[in-house]
Every structure is written in structure tokens, then in C-alpha cells.
Amino acid sequence: MSTRSSYDDDDQTKVPRIMTFRPSYEEFKDFAGYIEYMESRGAHLAGLAKIQPPVEWVPRKGGYDIENINMTIPAPINQVFTGAHGLYQQINIQQRRQMTLRQFMEKANSELHQTPRHIDYEDLERKYWKNITYISPYYAADVKGTLSDEDLDVWNIGNLDTILNLVNTDYNIVIDGVNTAYLYFGMWKSSFAWHTEDMDLYSINYLHFGAPKTWYAIPPAYGRRLEKLANETFTENYQECNAYLRHKMTMISPKVLRQHNIPYNKITQEAGEIMITFPFGYHAGFNHGFNGAESTNFASKRWIEYGKRASICKCRSDMVKISMETFVRRFQPERYENWLLGQDFGCHPEEPGKVCAAAPPTLNVYELQESLQKAKAKGPSPQKRGCSVAANGSEPGGDAAEDNDDRASVSSYSSSRQLQPVVKIRKLPQKPIVPEPTATQNKYDFNSVAMVRVKRLWNALPCPETGVNLLNNGVVKNTKRMRFQTKVLTLDDEE
Template sequence: LAQFEDFAAFMLAIEPYGHEAGIVKIIPPQEWTGSLPNIEPRLKQVRIRKPIIQEINGGGLPAGAYFQMNIEQRKTYSVQDWFDYCSSPVYKPPLFDENGKAIFEQCGPKENTPINFDIVKSSERFSPEYCADLERFYWRNITYVSPVYGADMLGSLFDDQEVEEDSNGWNLARLDNLLNRVNVFLPGVNSPYLYFGMWKATFAWHLEDMDLYSINYIHFGAPKQWYVVPPAHRQRFEALAKSIFSDEASNCPEFLRHKTCILSPKILANHSIPMHRLVQHAGEFVVTFPYGYHQGYNLGFNCAESVNFALDSWVTVGKKASYCHCISDSVKLDVAGIFDPQPE
């Protein structure tokens, strides 16, 4: 626990591994997890506004390549409503028989179920074998049934006095890092977003804004499947993406920052581009590193929180970072002006 408590020191210790792999999973000590207060009372106040319907299409693209279109759904859900939505037969992850065949008739509740779901139970039953079955099913059926994602909701389940006292430096709303030492408010960058996922809700290949670090924590529910290309192979990955998504690349040099381009592990393997994969479970952190392209999806109903951060070594990276010019709210930081000391 002592090693874990100091966020900044912990990040410095794992930095060499993260820069090599592009991603690190961190399993907090049980003493830390056990000290966190119950978040259920706060969930009653949370509203999931305008989630996005994700239409994924492979038309006109090579096998294993897909384009994701996000359509805003003009609805608002409570967390209990969202749980109900994700538990319906259409959106619930399938079960599998002993031969690995999906069983859909067992997915949905037979009647309207009271929505007082158990946070702990919502995180259970996702064994390594079941996650692997779901991964195979995901890639075989990625274009069928458009998932809905309650993404990019400004807020934090750590940002509470009781939680702040117990989270020992890992409060995502108060991380000790460069971005929180400057007087700049950046939603989702140095102030966290909440994400309410469902089965197949996807985040396409991308780097973080300004090539920052990111940290993601699953508060409860199903795992996330992550894929990452090690930073050393970033340029080869970009070249492959540009060749496949040539129209997007010709319209915007930073088209991968749109988070609309999906490439399967198989297509990367066919082009000899290394890739790491990991499964993040409830109560675990995942940190992505600069230049580590990442993609993934949710394995069912869950709630995660994410924010960007920066270590001292990022300043050099940030000065060289590009941004998308075709989206009006693209994040752009004057890194030299903000972080370089001014002459007296």
C-alpha cells in the first residue's frame, strides 16, 4: 500500500514499462479498494444524457476494417434505467454453451426485474474463458446491433469529500500531475468524464488529445477489452490506417483523432504490426501512454471514469503534438506558453 499511495512516484516507477508497451494495468491493493465508501447513494443523482448510438459498418473496406458513426440519442437515463436497457435481450452479452455457441434465449429477463442492482454482482461472472468467448463473438458480429454508449459525461464518482480522504492520491478528480498545476479547466482532459457502457460499446483507435497520458478506472460492472499498439510501431500503424481509410486521411491528417476507425487484431497481425491486449476488470486502473494507439470495447453494463494527465517528460511530447483542425472543439494546448518558465 505504501508503494501505491504516491501517484506521482508510482507513475515514475512504471514509466519505462509504459512507454515500451503503450499501456499498463494497475490492480490496487485490497486495503485501498476496501477503504472506498459506497458510491450507490451518489448513483441515484447521476443522469446519462444523450448517449451515442454506434453504427459500425465495413462496407467498401478490407476484411477486419470498419468505420464507426456516432449518432446522438436524444434521451436521458438514470443509472437504473441504463442497467435495465443493458439487460434487455438485444443489448445483453450472450452466454455460450460447451461448444462455444452463443445462446441468446437465456440473455434477457423473463419479466420486469426490480432495478436495485447489486454493484458487486454486476462485476462477477466475467472469467478469462468467458471474456475470450465474447471477444471472438464481438469480431464476428461487430456490424450487427448498434450498441449505445453513455460516453463523455463530465463528472466524477471520486469527487466527494469522503472519497477524497480514502482514495490516497488516486482520486481522478484531483490527480497530482502537471495538468492540475495550471489554472486551465479542460473538460475530460484535466477534469474527469464518466462512461456508462453496455455490451459492444466501442472506442475506436486513437491517441489521447495532445498525446497525453490517460487513466481509466472501472467503478463497477463488466470489464473492458483493450488493444494497444506499442509506441515504437506508431508510424507503421498510422501508415496502415491511412492506406485503408484513405478518404478520411485525405480530408484530415489527424483523422484517427476522430475515433471512428476500427481495425481488428487480425488485420494488424496480417501486416506484422505488434499489438498488446488486456482485459480491465472492475476495481482496476488502466493507464495509456503517449504514442500508444489504443482501441477497445465494453463487455456489458459498467461504469468507468477517465481523465488525462501529464508527467514532466510529456512537455517535450506535447510541444510536438498535432491536433485535428476540422472539429471545432478539438483540444489544443499552448504547451510552451503554459509549462515553460517565463523569463523574469
């Protein structure tokens, strides 16, 4: 699939296009230098670029015979999509049982999950959006590890020497998947929802083997348009978290983007190709079939202004938050004092006309003093990326009972721990209960009758505490959907 834009020929010249680079091995050796060269050509304006590496670069000399790859997937996720008409929410349900890579391949190639017959990439794309809510795929995402050889010294994804390493150097903190490598094993229809990278960092994704990936990308200059559409469409999510796109749950089809005048590009990544995403470049996509990719984040000096003004998800305790202190102090010393005071006024790089103060230091993110003291004794401490998930145990220093209630198995994927699939829905604080219908009512009231029946079922559920009505008027009128109350339930996998 060649690069496509969302506009007709007359308008395409106004929208930055995804560029493809074919460096020589000599050019390829200097990672930071080649990224800088790509940006000098304007590659960052599209938010995404493709690199076809030189033939001399072989990241894994042993090849990709699955029988010879000893890889265990600790917590594969089942991706369930809800929605219609091009607007979907992706719910990732983590599985309790781990899989070997061979078992995952067999599931991906099974009759249920195999890639459908198709004429070309365009035909397969139509099948994806037509059938997105049917037959939930599995995705082995955020698997710690690498498929590259240990002695690989050129573009080793697990060891990119960029300024992001200062997080480890200065704070002695390792962030899984951010300054270390993660593996992703996909199957037909497994997807990654619309998002920018944590802290709006760069990312690199190398497709080691298997079926292609389709990528959608929005030029960073138009990123606010996507946020506005998502916020207006999924208003409840936005009210709960003003950075909820970082939950990686929102899928919006190209058709809807066109309807709302949001420019985008699409491109297909094939095995042996590298994709680079740039700061504040929203991207999404799906896998064509069984494949394996490796990814991590990196940074440059140009990213610092993006990082200082990146949106932060505050509703999940395990979302990646990077203190910008070391970057401002080292690379913007003339602005450091004002930044500490919250008076570092300027513009977001993609909003040149909007002056605002950069967010003040978030030193509490890492609790630096405590971290530095512990680091001397314990060495690097891992930090998990992604949203909260149900897990065995709780975070150190937190209340175990509250922590366990806060975690849910339906969330953005993360595999930094062994995960236990449970469904936990917390009760809301007590509110006045709508009274039951009285015998004096003369007119048949569907709401009242339904309330009585639902309350009877509700009271039969095994929970020691009384539930709470979520709606002031009881049943939602004129719909078949009824939301009343919540109770904490635990569902175990079938043996």
C-alpha cells in the same frame, strides 16, 4: 484474460508486453512517484499498463447500488459500425432524450443488448468481431462527474496533482475530461476506437463496477505503422484531415494488424482495476456488458516532447488543443526562445532518427490575452473535448447560421452540452451538371437512365436550392452504390 501479444513466442521477446503492478498502499500514495516507478520498469514501452490497487484504497465507500446513484446521462450515443473484413468506421449518433443510469442499465441488460453466452474472454472476443456491425450498442460516454468520494485524497481521478494542472493555473481554463473527470457507462459491444489521448497525454481509467473491458494497445514505437495503415486504408478521411484518427471513428481488428505486421497487445480490465495509457500509446477496446468507469488525463515532464509534436485535428473547431507555452517556458527554458521562433529542432520521442522542428506556439488556441482578461471576471471557462456535434445554439463570437451547419449529430461523442440529433448535409458549391441523355442515343446506357430517375427524386426533395452533382461522370459505374448530390435535411425523433 492474460496479456497476449500479436506474435509467436520467438517474436514476443521483441515486443514490449503490458505489465501489471500490485503496489502496497504506501507505494500507492504517491501518484506521480508511482507513475515514474512504472516507467523505470519499462511499462510505458507497451503504451498501456494495469494496476491492481491495494485493498486499503476504496474510492467509493457507499458501493455501487444503481438505485442509490443519482446520475443522469444527458446524451447517450448509439454506435453504428460500417465496413467489413476487420476494417470499420464507428459512427456515433447522439440521442436527444436523456437517460437515467437505471434506464441505461435496463437497456444494457435487455434481451437485445445483453452479453451473449460465451465460454471465456477469447470466445467473447470472437463474437465481438464477428457481430460488430449488428445490433448497434449504446454508450454513455464523456459524462461529466465522478463516482469517487469527495474526501478521497489518494488517486482521486478528479483531482490528480500533475503538471497538467498548469493549464488551469496559468490560463484559468478547464478542459472537460482532460483536467477534470469523465464517466463512461457501457454495455455489450460498446466500443472505443483506435486513438491516442488528446495532445498524446497520459490517461487513467478506473473500472468502478460491472462487466470487464477488453483493451488493445500498440507500443508507441510502432504507432506510426498503425497511422500508415489507417491512412492508406481510409484515404478519403485522411485527405480531409491528416489527424482524423483523433475523430475516434476507426476500428481495425487484430487480424488485420497481424496481416500488416503491426505489433499489439491485448488485456482485460476487470472491476476494481486501473489502466494507465502512456503518451502516443494507441489503444482501442470494447465493453463486455453493463459497467461504469471513470477517466481523465494527466501529464509528466516526459510528456512535454510528445505534446510539442502531437498531431492536431484542424477540421473540427472543438477538438482539444493545449498551448505548450507554459510547459516549455517552465521546464525547457533553454529551448524557449528557439521554440518561439519555430527553430526548436529535435526528434519525436518515438522517431529518434527523424529531426524536425517542434510546432511553434499555438497561443491562438486559447486566445490567451482575451481568456486571461475574462478569467479574472468570470472564473474558469470550460472547453469541450471531442469532435463537433449538433447542439442547441452556437459558439460565442461565431456566425450562428454557419455554426449550425457545421455541426453534425454523426460524429465523435461529447456531452458537454445538451445535444439535438439532426442530420445535416451541406451542399457543395455549384459545378457543371452532367447533361441528361438525349433521344438520339441508340445504346441503352444504365448511367444515363439512372441519372434521370435519381434527378427526378432529387428535385422532389424539399429544398429551395438546386443540388450539385458530386461526380464528374454522374453515376459510379459497375457498382450498386450511387452518390450524386447533397441537400440539407432535418430529421426529428419520433414522439
